[in-house]
Amino acid sequence: MIKIKGLNKYFGSLHVLKDVDFAVDKSNVVVLIGASGSGKSTLLRCINFLELNDSGRVEIMGKSVDPKKDDLNKIRQDVGMVFQHFNLFPHKTVLENVIEAPIFVKKMPRQEAVETASYLLEKVGLSDKADVYPCQLSGGQKQRVAIARALAMNPKIMLFDEPTSALDPELVGEVLQVMKELAREGMTMVVVTHEMGFAKEVADAVFFMDEGKIVEEGKPCEIFTNPQHVRTQEFLGQVLA
Amino acid sequence: MTAIYEIFMENAAAFMQATTVTLKLTFVSLLLAMLIGLVFAFFKISGNRVLYGIAQLYITVIRGTPLIVQLMFLYFGIIKIVVLPAFWAGSLALAIHAGAYIAEIFRGTIQSIDRGQMEAARSLGMSYPLAMRRIILPQAFKRAIPPLGNQFIIGLKDSSLVAYLGVAEIYGTALYAQAENFQPFETYLVAGFYYLVLVIIFTFLVNKLELKLNVENGGDAK
Numbered sequence: 001m002i003k004i005k006g007l008n009k010y011f012g013s014l015h016v017l018k019d020v021d022f023a024v025d026k027s028n029v030v031v032l033i034g035a036s037g038s039g040k041s042t043l044l045r046c047i048n049f050l051e052l053n054d055s056g057r058v059e060i061m062g063k064s065v066d067p068k069k070d071d072l073n074k075i076r077q078d079v080g081m082v083f084q085h086f087n088l089f090p091h092k093t094v095l096e097n098v099i100e101a102p103i104f105v106k107k108m109p110r111q112e113a114v115e116t117a118s119y120l121l122e123k124v125g126l127s128d129k130a131d132v133y134p135c136q137l138s139g140g141q142k143q144r145v146a147i148a149r150a151l152a153m154n155p156k157i158m159l160f161d162e163p164t165s166a167l168d169p170e171l172v173g174e175v176l177q178v179m180k181e182l183a184r185e186g187m188t189m190v191v192v193t194h195e196m197g198f199a200k201e202v203a204d205a206v207f208f209m210d211e212g213k214i215v216e217e218g219k220p221c222e223i224f225t226n227p228q229h230v231r232t233q234e235f236l237g238q239v240l241a
Numbered sequence: 242m243t244a245i246y247e248i249f250m251e252n253a254a255a256f257m258q259a260t261t262v263t264l265k266l267t268f269v270s271l272l273l274a275m276l277i278g279l280v281f282a283f284f285k286i287s288g289n290r291v292l293y294g295i296a297q298l299y300i301t302v303i304r305g306t307p308l309i310v311q312l313m314f315l316y317f318g319i320i321k322i323v324v325l326p327a328f329w330a331g332s333l334a335l336a337i338h339a340g341a342y343i344a345e346i347f348r349g350t351i352q353s354i355d356r357g358q359m360e361a362a363r364s365l366g367m368s369y370p371l372a373m374r375r376i377i378l379p380q381a382f383k384r385a386i387p388p389l390g391n392q393f394i395i396g397l398k399d400s401s402l403v404a405y406l407g408v409a410e411i412y413g414t415a416l417y418a419q420a421e422n423f424q425p426f427e428t429y430l431v432a433g434f435y436y437l438v439l440v441i442i443f444t445f446l447v448n449k450l451e452l453k454l455n456v457e458n459g460g461d462a463k
Contacts, residue, residue, distance in 0.1 A: 048364055073366050074366070076364055076365070080365075085355075100375065105367055150365070
């Protein structure tokens with residue numbers, strides 16, 4: 001589904017991603033871990049071209065993407081994204097947040113968009129909040145709306161950029177629950193997170209990043225119980241302690 | 242006191258007529274100014290150096306020179322190109338003036354919208370113009386209401402200078418009346434009163450609008 005080869009990204013003179021190779025198969029859940037500043041969010045944002053790579057190849061669903069030539073808006077429709085700070089549209093109700101893109105991007109008839117949205121809101125357990133504005137929701141509820149909003153475009157891939165990092169601890173569970181269900185349904189997912197429990201339980205593969213490189217990858221049981229690289233050992237030592 | 246009252250009564254019809262002219266001048270010029278302001282705000286955030294330079298030059302010149310000079314300059318400039326009634330020439334000149342300030346208001350409020358809003362919109366497949374129109378601008382306009390209200394009040398009062406182009410708005414009417422009645426003090430006081438009442442009414446309306454939008458949209462929080 002996603003294939004990245006030799007990807008380099010600079011912010012000015014800062015080399016944030018160094019020759020990254022990365023691949024995700026269909027229906028797999030991949031978790032990116034690493035210290036902050038290691039480049040995992042940037043890598044994630046390169047997958048839907050919120051950041052453009054300076055060199056290397058990004059292949060989405062079997063098609064190599066050239067940001068200069070290809071219609072990124074078209075590609076992004078297949079790649080949903082959930083942000084750390086939710087980024088719900090504050091001037092729109094929960095329902096309006098979810099139907100906005102299907103109506104204005106996909107030109108879906110309103111009736112159909114509302115039906116889809118209602119189904120998705122039920123799925124994330126927020127049917128009763130359809131007509132409420134985002135500011136009246138808790139963080140966990142906001143993030144679940146954000147997930148429903150992304151799913152409304154019927155994406156083939158979902159990206160999660162630290163989806164629970166801005167939440168109060170007691171609200172983390174409800175968001176992870178929704179994500180686990182998505183994974184069970186066979187959604188292809190790339191998740192940047194510090195929730196090691198989620199990674200152990202759900203991930204098909206874990207990638208550990210350090211200073212712009214993927215230094216170790218493997219099944220969660222291997223990475224968590226028997227990390228090979230010294231930086232992985234240090235990082236997990238601190239996080240799991 | 243009686244002299245003021247007499248002048249008020251004697252000129253009531255003329256001033257009421259003049260009030261409609263002042264309001265028309267204000268609305269027309271500020272509507273145009275908002276269009277101009279929006280265009281130049283986009284020039285400034287476009288990332289294009291030429292457009293940015295044009296906007297910067299426009300704003301610098303307008304902010305750096307007195308309105309009365311601009312008014313005269315533009316009026317005599319405009320009527321060289323097209324023959325326009327004084328009302329329209331004045332409206333256009335006021336719009337070009339206020340547009341510079343409104344451009345800065347729009348630029349500021351557009352840029353004050355969290356970057357994540359644009360990113361979220363783009364991640365859903367929206368094009369930049371669509372995201373701007375559906376997601377960023379509605380929020381930016383709402384934030385622009387208090388400074389725009391302020392600019393509107395300034396515009397209302399600035400419209401008095403159009404009297405010098407021969408438009409019979411409130412100040413122009415006072416100019417004319419005091420030349421006839423030889424009571425400038427009382428006449429200008431009455432004219433000031435009309436402006437004051439208009440500004441108070443307008444301030445009240447803006448506050449109501451702000452309150453209404455806040456309730457409707459459930460505040461400004463993420």
